[in-house]
Amino acid sequence: MSKGYVIVAQNNIDYNYRISPDHSLQPQYSGIHVDVWYKELPYIKGQHIYNNRSVYKVKTTSKPNTNFEELDLQLIVKNVRLINDENTQLEYHRAHKNDLVLSNNKLYTVKQQDNKIPYELTSIYKGIHVNVYYDNLEYVTDQHVLKDNIVYKMTCDSKDINKSTAEIIVTDIKLYEDANKSLWFEDAKAGDKVLYYNHLFQLEPVVFDDYIKQACYLAASLHKFNANAKISVITNDIIPEEYRKLFDHIIPIPYGDAAANSIWKVENRWKVYHSTPYDETVVFDTDMFILQDISSWWDYFSNYELYFTTQVKTYRDKLVTSDAYRKTFVANNLPNIYTGMYYFKKCKLTDDFFDMLELICKDWKIFYERFLPKDTPFNLSIDVASALAIMILGIEDKVTNKQNTEITFTHMKPRIQEWKHYGESWQESLGVYFSQNTKLKLGNHCQFGILHYTESNFLDNIEIESIING
Amino acid sequence: MTNGVVLIANNNGAVDYVKQAIYCAKRIGKYLKLPVTLITDSHDYAVETSNNVFDKIISTDYKVSNNNKIYYDGAMAHKILMFKNHSRTVAYYNTPYDQTILMDTDYLVSSDILNNCFSMSSDLMMYKDSYDISNVRDVSEFEYISDKSVDFYWATVVYFKKSKKNDIYFNLIDHIEENWKYYQNMYDINSTLFRNDFAFSIALHIMNGFTSNNQVSIQLPGKHYYTIDKDILWNVKDNNMTFLVHKKQFDGQYTLLSTTGLDVHVMNKFSLERIINNE
Numbered sequence: 001m002s003k004g005y006v007i008v009a010q011n012n013i014d015y016n017y018r019i020s021p022d023h024s025l026q027p028q029y030s031g032i033h034v035d036v037w038y039k040e041l042p043y044i045k046g047q048h049i050y051n052n053r054s055v056y057k058v059k060t061t062s063k064p065n066t067n068f069e070e071l072d073l074q075l076i077v078k079n080v081r082l083i084n085d086e087n088t089q090l091e092y093h094r095a096h097k098n099d100l101v102l103s104n105n106k107l108y109t110v111k112q113q114d115n116k117i118p119y120e121l122t123s124i125y126k127g128i129h130v131n132v133y134y135d136n137l138e139y140v141t142d143q144h145v146l147k148d149n150i151v152y153k154m155t156c157d158s159k160d161i162n163k164s165t166a167e168i169i170v171t172d173i174k175l176y177e178d179a180n181k182s183l184w185f186e187d188a189k190a191g192d193k194v195l196y197y198n199h200l201f202q203l204e205p206v207v208f209d210d211y212i213k214q215a216c217y218l219a220a221s222l223h224k225f226n227a228n229a230k231i232s233v234i235t236n237d238i239i240p241e242e243y244r245k246l247f248d249h250i251i252p253i254p255y256g257d258a259a260a261n262s263i264w265k266v267e268n269r270w271k272v273y274h275s276t277p278y279d280e281t282v283v284f285d286t287d288m289f290i291l292q293d294i295s296s297w298w299d300y301f302s303n304y305e306l307y308f309t310t311q312v313k314t315y316r317d318k319l320v321t322s323d324a325y326r327k328t329f330v331a332n333n334l335p336n337i338y339t340g341m342y343y344f345k346k347c348k349l350t351d352d353f354f355d356m357l358e359l360i361c362k363d364w365k366i367f368y369e370r371f372l373p374k375d376t377p378f379n380l381s382i383d384v385a386s387a388l389a390i391m392i393l394g395i396e397d398k399v400t401n402k403q404n405t406e407i408t409f410t411h412m413k414p415r416i417q418e419w420k421h422y423g424e425s426w427q428e429s430l431g432v433y434f435s436q437n438t439k440l441k442l443g444n445h446c447q448f449g450i451l452h453y454t455e456s457n458f459l460d461n462i463e464i465e466s467i468i469n470g
Numbered sequence: 471m472t473n474g475v476v477l478i479a480n481n482n483g484a485v486d487y488v489k490q491a492i493y494c495a496k497r498i499g500k501y502l503k504l505p506v507t508l509i510t511d512s513h514d515y516a517v518e519t520s521n522n523v524f525d526k527i528i529s530t531d532y533k534v535s536n537n538n539k540i541y542y543d544g545a546m547a548h549k550i551l552m553f554k555n556h557s558r559t560v561a562y563y564n565t566p567y568d569q570t571i572l573m574d575t576d577y578l579v580s581s582d583i584l585n586n587c588f589s590m591s592s593d594l595m596m597y598k599d600s601y602d603i604s605n606v607r608d609v610s611e612f613e614y615i616s617d618k619s620v621d622f623y624w625a626t627v628v629y630f631k632k633s634k635k636n637d638i639y640f641n642l643i644d645h646i647e648e649n650w651k652y653y654q655n656m657y658d659i660n661s662t663l664f665r666n667d668f669a670f671s672i673a674l675h676i677m678n679g680f681t682s683n684n685q686v687s688i689q690l691p692g693k694h695y696y697t698i699d700k701d702i703l704w705n706v707k708d709n710n711m712t713f714l715v716h717k718k719q720f721d722g723q724y725t726l727l728s729t730t731g732l733d734v735h736v737m738n739k740f741s742l743e744r745i746i747n748n749e
Binding site for chain 2: 311317318409417418419421429430441443444445446448
């Protein structure tokens with residue numbers, strides 16, 4: 001009988017997310033509120049509006065759907081760069097020191113420039129040098145030139161760039177940065193192609209929840225304390241080459257990706273039963289960190305066909321008694337199971353469970369409406385869905401043991417730590433002390449067992465190499 | 471094997487801890503039938519006033535403490551007084567007994583339950599769990615020494631035997647007391663007040679490998695009942711005690727409550743002194 005650990009990991013990527021610059025700004029035109037112009041809106045006399053890099057004052061009240069050219073306006077100031085607004089879909093500009101900018105409806109000059117580029121730049125068209133177009137300069141054959149967001153390659157020597165003098169190489173290129181700071185630079189979002197100091201790059205998307213990274217840390221910590229552990233990861237994302245060795249199997253998500261557009265990435269979790277390469281499997285959430293040898297737990301698990309813990313602990317090693325995150329469970333009398341770590345072996349009972357879980361995951365709204373009338377969750381939760389499957393099948397006694405408080409994990413959600421005062425993040429309240437020999441202290445407390453850290457930036461405290469090589 | 475109780479009484483000019491110790495010792499003699507040793511910085515006064523109630527009286531150096539705290543006398547009156555609670559470990563180094571119960575002078579014994587600790591196997595026993603006699607107030611301040619920190623153990627009653635482990639434990643408490651500012655910061659304690667409960671708790675946490683998994687001490691027999699200093703000890707007759715328990719939302723209003731056969735930690739020193747004076 002093969003035994004192993006399986007992790008389902010999918011990165012959470014938002015291609016539309018824009019990271020605003022963090023300039024230090026000096027207020028200008030004090031007291032003036034400037035609205036970005038939208039054709040659909042009416043504007044009243046005296047209102048200030050921004051459009052096409054300029055700020056205007058409305059001289060005559062206008063109706064909705066009036067073209068911009070038809071508005072009666074007084075130009076207040078030109079060369080205004082839009083850097084921030086509640087509408088992230090606007091066209092933004094990159095600003096430099098002393099530039100006049102519009103940020104959240106107020107005008108400023110840039111006092112101290114934020115030079116950071118919040119994306120990774122991946123080179124495209126490597127080795128190609130692209131010049132920015134200037135009027136009246138002559139361009140020579142084979143030279144690459146950016147004009148009006150298009151990169152051309154000159155087919156002859158010419159001052160003009162058009163179809164007869166140049167061929168189009170690539171379109172939709174934003175001028176992102178150049179040695180000549182007097183140019184207008186466009187801000188860009190993940191996935192955009194940009195010209196950055198005469199070279200072409202693509203901005204890599206921001207990974208909000210790097211579940212692959214979490215899976216690698218989890219696997220590394222498992223190996224650290226459980227030398228012969230077999231670990232598989234189910235993912236469609238790329239595992240960095242240097243960490244592929246942590247996994248015995250890297251398994252693609254079967255039956256299509258049902259979580260492509262979701263934030264929590266739980267829609268594929270029922271597939272673990274069909275994908276596991278092991279006869280007996282322990283499934284982990286990615287945001288778990290192992291701090292001790294848990295190999296002996298297999299003996300306990302083998303008494304069950306499917307096993308969930310119902311008792312999790314605080315960082316002070318106390319059983320969690322708060323139901324702060326379990327309102328749905330309490331209100332609807334669901335079995336208080338946790339899926340951060342659970343065990344199954346392939347058999348009829350488990351087959352039935354995962355069939356039911358599949359149905360719930362696919363039509364969770366219908367199931368929630370039918371079975372969870374009180375404190376109904378707004379999202380698919382795998383804890384709730386699994387508990388519901390257990391309740392519907394009537395197998396709670398077969399898959400849990402309330403007396404067992406050892407086969408469990410430490411749950412770090414802040415509201416269940418028996419604290420009087422807590423913030424959004426438990427890391428605001430507790431120091432994290434990680435030693436080279438993979439010992440972890442949270443506040444005054446050494447940690448053992450399995451830590452469900454719940455906050456991805458927890459891993460910023462730990463070098464994965466120190467686990468792998470330590 | 472000799473068994474006995476050690477009390478520490480360092481007067482602060484306003485609260486007569488020696489007088490409390492004499493009263494406490496009489497109750498110990500009555501209910502536990504154990505000899506009592508007093509460790510005090512008021513040796514001569516203790517000898518004069520104790521009427522041989524003590525087995526031994528050991529003198530310690532007089533120290534002025536910077537530790538000031540509010541002493542309530544019911545909900546409506548309080549004084550800020552010097553809190554001379556330093557060097558509690560002196561009991562470990564100076565006890566004349568093989569098995570010792572170290573006890574606060576405001577712990578009123580009304581039963582023989584603590585005698586059971588002499589037949590138990592652990593060489594260190596303390597109370598972790600405690601019970602407010604009102605049974606309705608928020609007791610969370612006695613769960614942990616601070617909101618995010620370690621388990622709270624009471625230094626009010628401590629049983630110990632001399633052992634290598636306890637040598638380390640009491641040495642560690644000394645170290646914590648000497649470096650209190652550091653430990654106060656380290657363990658997230660808001661008050662600058664040094665409390666033996668905190669030092670004993672921190673030392674226990676460290677001895678347990680910085681975990682809550684206590685392998686160093688066990689719970690003393692019985693339960694640790696207490697009344698806060700906003701309550702008033704109203705009457706004591708043998709093993710019956712009557713208290714006026716402060717109503718939290720209504721300062722100056724009290725609920726009458728009595729106990730029989732319960733050992734109770736009475737934090738209102740002034741009302742205890744009135745009872746003693748009326749004996």
